[in-house]
Amino acid sequence: AQTIHQWPVAEIKAVGSPLSLGCTIKGKSSPNLYWYWQATGGTLQQLFYSITVGQVESVVQLNLSASRPKDDQFILSTEKLLLSHSGFYLCAWSLRVGAETLYFGSGTRLTVL
Amino acid sequence: GEQVEQRPPHLSVREGDSAVITCTYTDPNSYYFFWYKQEPGASLQLLMKVFSSTEINEGQGFTVLLNKKDKRLSLNLTAAHPGDSAAYFCAVPVTGNTRKLIFGLGTTLQVQP
Numbered sequence: 120a121q122t123i124h125q126w127p128v129a130e131i132k133a134v135g136s137p138l139s140l141g142c143t144i145k146g147k148s149s150p151n152l153y154w155y156w157q158a159t160g161g162t163l164q165q166l167f168y169s170i171t172v173g174q175v176e177s178v179v180q181l182n183l184s185a186s187r188p189k190d191d192q193f194i195l196s197t198e199k200l201l202l203s204h205s206g207f208y209l210c211a212w213s214l215r216v217g218a219e220t221l222y223f224g225s226g227t228r229l230t231v232l
Numbered sequence: 233g234e235q236v237e238q239r240p241p242h243l244s245v246r247e248g249d250s251a252v253i254t255c256t257y258t259d260p261n262s263y264y265f266f267w268y269k270q271e272p273g274a275s276l277q278l279l280m281k282v283f284s285s286t287e288i289n290e291g292q293g294f295t296v297l298l299n300k301k302d303k304r305l306s307l308n309l310t311a312a313h314p315g316d317s318a319a320y321f322c323a324v325p326v327t328g329n330t331r332k333l334i335f336g337l338g339t340t341l342q343v344q345p
């Protein structure tokens with residue numbers, strides 16, 4: 120069975136500080152990976168997706184970057200946090216075929232002060 | 233490009249009542265859709281994946297109807313109970329790029345005992 124693990128569960132960070140959020144998928148080789156952001160009470164905004172190691176496509180950057188250093192790992196980061204980065208960050212995976220279903224991780228709640 | 237409109241943004245019903253959430257989309261070539269449920273503070277859980285070939289899709293305690301002519305997707309909870317209280321999101325892939333998913337703005341459903 121596939122498992123998706125996100126870390127950390129929650130972060131409180133200062134404006135201007137760096138950030139790194141991680142996501143690991145186990146039990147599925149070469150998945151598509153995604154980062155989504157959700158403002159409090161809002162909808163989901165797709166940020167990035169990756170279909171293979173080392174390759175990341177940006178959908179909406181929001182002064183964030185993403186990397187896929189390993190087949191099962193997806194990292195979201197920034198060197199300088201903004202207040203507007205606060206929210207809920209969700210990693211998701213899907214199979215690499217058409218009509219893929221997205222399965223979400225448990226998310227990281229980020230508060231920027 | 234594809235646009236998704238979800239209504240209503242908030243819905244309050246009594247236990248045992250039905251609840252209907254509707255999404256309209258713009259791309260007539262859309263051929264599959266999703267409904268996700270998000271309980272407070274939690275991640276997204278897939279409720280149902282629907283293909284355009286099926287107009288009526290039965291789930292456990294709910295039905296998803298697809299009206300291709302009107303480009304409308306509806307989630308019907310037949311006899312709501314307090315455990316159904318959550319945010320519900322429809323999602324539609326961008327035609328030609330199934331790695332991009334557009335989410336509706338969400339509906340917060342409250343079921344009162």
